[in-house]
Amino acid sequence: MPDWLLLMWQSLGPLLVGGIKFTVPLALLSFAAGLVLAFAAALARLFGPAPLVALVRFYIWLIRGTPLLVQLFVIFYGLPSAGIVLDPLVAALIGFSLNIGAYNAEVIRGAIEAIPRGQWDAAYSLSMTRAQALRRTILPQAARVAVPPLANSFIALVKDTSLAAVITVPEIFQAAQRIASVTYEPLVLYVEAALIYLVLCSVLSSLQGRLERYFSRHAVFAEGQR
Amino acid sequence: MIALQGIGKSFAGHAVLRAVSVDIAPGQVTALIGPSGSGKSTLLRCVNLLEQPDAGSLTIGAQTVRFSPGVRLPHAAVQGIRQQTGMVFQNFQLFAHQTALQNVMEGLLTVKRWEPARARDRALQLLDKVGLRAKADAWPASLSGGQQQRVAIARALAPEPAVLLCDEPTSALDPGLAAEVVAVLSDLAREGMTMLMATHDLRLAAQVASHTVFLLDGAVVEAGPSKAIFEAAQDPRTRQFVTTLASG
Numbered sequence: 001m002p003d004w005l006l007l008m009w010q011s012l013g014p015l016l017v018g019g020i021k022f023t024v025p026l027a028l029l030s031f032a033a034g035l036v037l038a039f040a041a042a043l044a045r046l047f048g049p050a051p052l053v054a055l056v057r058f059y060i061w062l063i064r065g066t067p068l069l070v071q072l073f074v075i076f077y078g079l080p081s082a083g084i085v086l087d088p089l090v091a092a093l094i095g096f097s098l099n100i101g102a103y104n105a106e107v108i109r110g111a112i113e114a115i116p117r118g119q120w121d122a123a124y125s126l127s128m129t130r131a132q133a134l135r136r137t138i139l140p141q142a143a144r145v146a147v148p149p150l151a152n153s154f155i156a157l158v159k160d161t162s163l164a165a166v167i168t169v170p171e172i173f174q175a176a177q178r179i180a181s182v183t184y185e186p187l188v189l190y191v192e193a194a195l196i197y198l199v200l201c202s203v204l205s206s207l208q209g210r211l212e213r214y215f216s217r218h219a220v221f222a223e224g225q226r
Numbered sequence: 227m228i229a230l231q232g233i234g235k236s237f238a239g240h241a242v243l244r245a246v247s248v249d250i251a252p253g254q255v256t257a258l259i260g261p262s263g264s265g266k267s268t269l270l271r272c273v274n275l276l277e278q279p280d281a282g283s284l285t286i287g288a289q290t291v292r293f294s295p296g297v298r299l300p301h302a303a304v305q306g307i308r309q310q311t312g313m314v315f316q317n318f319q320l321f322a323h324q325t326a327l328q329n330v331m332e333g334l335l336t337v338k339r340w341e342p343a344r345a346r347d348r349a350l351q352l353l354d355k356v357g358l359r360a361k362a363d364a365w366p367a368s369l370s371g372g373q374q375q376r377v378a379i380a381r382a383l384a385p386e387p388a389v390l391l392c393d394e395p396t397s398a399l400d401p402g403l404a405a406e407v408v409a410v411l412s413d414l415a416r417e418g419m420t421m422l423m424a425t426h427d428l429r430l431a432a433q434v435a436s437h438t439v440f441l442l443d444g445a446v447v448e449a450g451p452s453k454a455i456f457e458a459a460q461d462p463r464t465r466q467f468v469t470t471l472a473s474g
Contacts, residue, residue: 118319121276125313126333126385127305136336140323218323218365 004188011179011189018175019196022089026171027158030093034100034157035150041105046112047130056105063102069163071095076167092164096157103153111146112138144215151208155201162197172196227252227285228389228420233272233293234281235265235444242268243279243444250389250437253418257425257435257452261467265444266424270391273422274311275304286310287388309337312382316394318374320366326353326377327362333385345384352380356410372403376410383414390414392423396430408434428471432456440464 001009045056063071076091086094115138123133165174176193180186228250235243243265250256258266271277273284279293289306291299320329330349334340340348353359356376366374375395382390395411396404404427412434415421425431431438431452438455440447440463448455448464459465 116319118315118317119321121271122313122315122319122321124276125274125308125311125315125382127308127337128333129301129305132336136332137321141321144323215323218325219367 004185007183007185007188008192011176011192014175014179015172015193015196018170018172019200022164022169022171023158023161024200026089026092026096026161026164026169027154030096030161031100031154031157033093033097035104037097037101038104038108041101042108042112045105045109060102060105063098068095068099068160069166071099072163072167088164088168091167092161092169096161096164099160100153100157104150107146107149107153108142111142114145115141140215144212144219147208147211147215151204151211155204158200158204159197162193227287228273228422229285230269230273230282231284232282233269233279233284235268235272235277235279241444243272245282246441246444246446247282248422248439248446248449250420250422252388252420254437255415255419255421255423255435256437256439257423257431258439258441259425259431259455259467259471260441264441266441267393268444269441270313270393270422270424273389273391274308274313275299276313309385310388312385312387312390314375314378314382314390314392314395316397318366318371318378318398320374320378320381322366325363325365326358326369329366329377330380330384333381338385348384349380352383353377355383355413356380357406370403371399372406375399375403375407379407379410379414383419389420389422392421392425394424394426396425396427405429426471431471440467442467 041056041059044052048056072092072095075095076086076088079086112134119137119141120133123137128136161171162173164171165177168174170178172193176189180189183189230246230248233243233246234241246265246269248256248269258269260266268277272279273286278299280295281293283290283292284307286307287310289303289310291303291307293299320326321332324332327346327349330352331342331345334345334348335342350359350362353362356379358373358376358380361369361373361377366377369377379390379395392411396407399407408427408429411421411423411430415434421435423430423435435452437450438452439449440455440459440461442463448459448461455464456468459468
């Protein structure tokens, strides 16, 4: 076995531990929390009173207009000056969730707005309330529109979790940095880290394909019909 | 009994309906005719309150609601009126993510809270009535326009409305497919379904509807038995419009 392969094999354990203990939970939890936030923000923007709409617009403007790395620094290194000291993992979770929330609020709002007005009318004509129309008629169709951009954002998040390394979260990338600094083999270690991200993202891409097929099942023309 | 009294509606200062009054006896089919922009669709949408009029009153059965500018009706009043109406749209507006059967069951399940088995039975009966029981499990996208509109009619009928509102039900269909829909609507008319339909389709207006109302610029020009409107209209504007329908 060549030296570089041996090094990769020996570092696989620590890198996977970083992935299993930090990268994957961080990505899953921030995406889940961010999605809840995004959904609430999208509904507030579409149906909320003017002050709430303004607040949501401010939130989206602020998060989208500043770098994620800077946001993480403000939360982890900046807030202690204001007396708020956060655990690195908690700081990362907050930063990533706020980020996912802001970007996907726009995705979800756009998906809801993409459903024709007539579908609301049809739901209302059956005496559905707005909440029923949204839940039964609009959201199931909006989901189809939203899945590709949401999957994009999830995949981007998985890779962005590597930024948590700079606020001392020992995830995959930080594990690679640590080993590289003692073995002086940065090429091997960083390529290995890259490969692990590639595998994670490939799994997500295939899940995206399945979800898309599920939500598009009604759009497939059955043979012999029509 | 359905009564529209002095219905007025403006959009951004532009009057779309001006003091429109129409009475419909139970079991009667009334056609709303008039050129595009005459207010037919808006008037229909005022009957199930998809649009809230600014003036006038609306009575369906035992319930009367009165309108004034800038005043939104309470939710309960809107639901009370809506639950007595069913609506068929020009572009069908079937729920694209649900099968034909699920579309027809939707109002029964979500609004009337029926048991799924009971809703399914009624939905299948209605699909049978419009000749589409065999397509119960088809997605809307796999049905022809005429089939989609027939499913939409079944969906609107499922909660047993007191009146069926049809907004240009055949306008988006080519003649052969429109004929299927006309046949279903004329069966309903024979069975005594109360209907109000905005239409350009001479078959619906002159043959299915017993009464016709001619609207122009948001006001009623002439109303009466369809035969009188189509063969012996009093107003020259009515006579002229009826001629365009016949030739077109």
